[in-house]
Amino acid sequence: MAEHSGGFLKSLEDFSTNVSPIDFVLIAQHYDLFLQGVVNTIALVVLSLVIGGVLSVPLAVARAYRTPVANQIIWAYVYVFRGTPLLVQTYLIYYGLGQFEIIRDSALWPFLREAWWCALIAFVLNTAAYTTEIFRGAIEAIPWGEIEAAKACGMSPWTRVRRVILPSAFRRALPMYSNEVIFMLHGSVVASTVTIVDILGAGRTLNAKYYLAYEGFIAAAVIYMILVFLISRGFKTWEKRWHAHLRPREI
Amino acid sequence: MRLRKLATAIAAGVLAFGLGTAAQAGEKLRIGVEGAYPPFSWKEADGTLKGFDIDVALALCEKMGRECELVEQDWDGIIPALLAKKYDAIVASMSITEERKKRVDFTKKYYHEPxxxxxxxxxxxxxxxxxxxxxxxxxxxxxxxxxxxxxxxxxxxxxxxxxxxxxxxxxxxxxxxxxxxxxxxxxxxxxxxxxxxxxxxxxxxxxxxxxxGEGAGIAVRKGDNELRLAFNKAIKAIRTDGTYTKINAKYFEFDIYGEEPPPGS
Structure with missing residues (x-):
């Protein structure tokens, strides 16, 4: 029996290496490499989205309320980070900052020394800039009536933001924000250019090791597609709950 | 002056046509190089490619009587791009190893270093x-x-x-x-x-x-023996006629070719 299954595995391997256009056995043999890639990608994307999301809320409020000085500074920050590619931002933080002795001697260096932290910093700054704009737009799109009603109830400005404006803005921003999450996942491939073994990094490592043209990329593409499927599914469920009041009602 | 140039061009064209096979004659030979590996290959500020690999590639083209086009390619995709026919040969300090031989064929070495x-x-x-x-x-x-x-x-x-x-x-x-x-x-x-x-x-x-492996060679697609043998002949030719020594002296103070391979290998 054992011999028999051994023979089957052998012929499967033979088929995979010599006949099949994709060497799937070779990919399967390196599942641990891709697993490491998935963990790195998810950790980077989730952390940057959480931190960037938290940062973006006060920035968006300050922008929407045209808070003097802060408004201009935040506008400039958003402009710079939306106006330049994520790859350039990551390179500047990873290779650029490392060139200065002041930075290398500073207390920040233990973090900036690690590619992982450099990528996280770049991703956080990038996604915070985009999310600020998404939230700002959502806040400004709130119907005047909602705010007037809140005023009429005697809510203070702060209570209005907390109870009416932000919840309403988050709901409105949800479909846009799901795009940002998917873009961030795709943008995270930049990590593979600064030595991090993310999903694409795993694919590149596999390609480089065996001088393959596409096996590693196909494996990476399939994994990204599965992740995007899960993300869009998750957001759909979320929207169903948050937008329940918008669903067409049966009469 | 202009006439002589024209005459040379025609002569070169006729020569190339006569020497090359029908399929190759008119076609440019595309060569994959790296461009980020000084002093073997690097890119000048104005975008031109320079370096030992580049000079060797151009000298070999001249010896083979083929017009060449250099194609820049990042290292980690340099073999896949050859297989995808983005170019026909790689002159990029690529060492001849068993693992690579599974994917491509190699000429004899054109230099060796530790x-x-x-x-x-x-x-x-x-x-x-x-x-x-x-x-x-x-x-x-x-x-x-x-x-x-x-x-x-x-x-x-x-x-x-x-x-x-x-x-x-x-x-x-x-x-x-x-x-x-x-x-x-x-x-x-x-x-x-x-x-x-x-x-x-x-x-x-x-x-x-x-x-x-045994040194750096030129990689071609598997089974592309005609091109591989033409390169081998050209390597031998630039080694004997002094072109190689000239290029060598431009970059290094010692002979980078290493030991002569045993005859008949």
């Missing part, structure tokens, strides 16, 4: 499997050096980079404790330069036949 570690001159460790245990070592992805590190130095923490220039950047910034690459490339492209100050070779030549 690999060496580079670290801070005052490094407190040795370039041995014990000395590099737990140390962070950088290599360019998909090189013979990656193979060598994974095989002989499993205890070291390996970081993979797209280009050799990035490896040196991170060596300077202190993210890497050491790096391993071709010794000439490290000497000319880094140690001699201002940014290489305070760094030195760590230990002597590193060699493993399985990983390092």
């Amino acid at each position: 690999a060496k570690f580079v670290a801070r001159a005052d490094a407190k460790f040795e370039g041995t499997p014990d000395g590099l245990k737990g140390k962070v070592v950088g290599v360019q992805r998909g090189t013979i050096h990656q193979c060598y590190m994974e095989k002989i130095f499993p205890g070291a923490e390996l970081k993979l980079y797209g280009t050799q220039e990035e490896v040196f950047l991170d060596l300077v910034s202190g993210r890497l404790d050491a790096q391993i690459s071709s010794s000439i490339q490290a000497q000319e492209g880094f140690l001699q330069e201002p940014e290489g100050k305070g760094f030195a070779f760590l230990g002597g030549d590193q060699f493993d036949l399985e990983c390092h």
Whole structure:
């Protein structure tokens, strides 16, 4: 029996290496490499989205309320980070900052020394800039009536933001924000250019090791597609709950 | 003057047509090069490609009587792009190894040189499997050096980079404790330069036949024997007529070809 299954595995391997256009056995043999890639990608994307999301809320409020000085500074920050590619931002933080002795001697260096932290910093700054704009737009799109009603109830400005404006803005921003999450996942491939073994990094490592043209990329593409499927599914469920009041009602 | 140029062009054209096979004659030969590996190949500020590999490639083209076009390609995609017919041959300091021979065919070597570690001159460790245990070592992805590190130095923490220039950047910034690459490339492209100050070779030549192979050759697609043999003939020709020596002298003070291969090999 054992011999028999051994023979089957052998012929499967033979088929995979010599006949099949994709060497799937070779990919399967390196599942641990891709697993490491998935963990790195998810950790980077989730952390940057959480931190960037938290940062973006006060920035968006300050922008929407045209808070003097802060408004201009935040506008400039958003402009710079939306106006330049994520790859350039990551390179500047990873290779650029490392060139200065002041930075290398500073207390920040233990973090900036690690590619992982450099990528996280770049991703956080990038996604915070985009999310600020998404939230700002959502806040400004709130119907005047909602705010007037809140005023009429005697809510203070702060209570209005907390109870009416932000919840309403988050709901409105949800479909846009799901795009940002998917873009961030795709943008995270930049990590593979600064030595991090993310999903694409795993694919590149596999390609480089065996001088393959596409096996590693196909494996990476399939994994990204599965992740995007899960993300869009998750957001759909979320929207169903948050937008329940918008669903067409049966009469 | 102009007439003579025209006459030369026609003569060259007729010659090329006469020598080449019908299928090849009119077609440009496209050669994949790297462009980020001084002194073997680098890009000038104005975008032109320079270096030992580039000069050798152009000299070989001239000897073969073919018009050539250099195609720049990042190292980690350099074999896949050959297989995808983005170009027909690779002249990019590629070592002839068994693992690569599974994917491409090689000409005879056109130079050979040892690999060496580079670290801070005052490094407190040795370039041995014990000395590099737990140390962070950088290599360019998909090189013979990656193979060598994974095989002989499993205890070291390996970081993979797209280009050799990035490896040196991170060596300077202190993210890497050491790096391993071709010794000439490290000497000319880094140690001699201002940014290489305070760094030195760590230990002597590193060699493993399985990983390092017999020297750098020109890669062609499997079964492209016509082109491979034409390159072999051209390599021999530039070795005997002094072109190689001239190119060699432009970049190095010693003979980079290494030992003559045994006759009949």
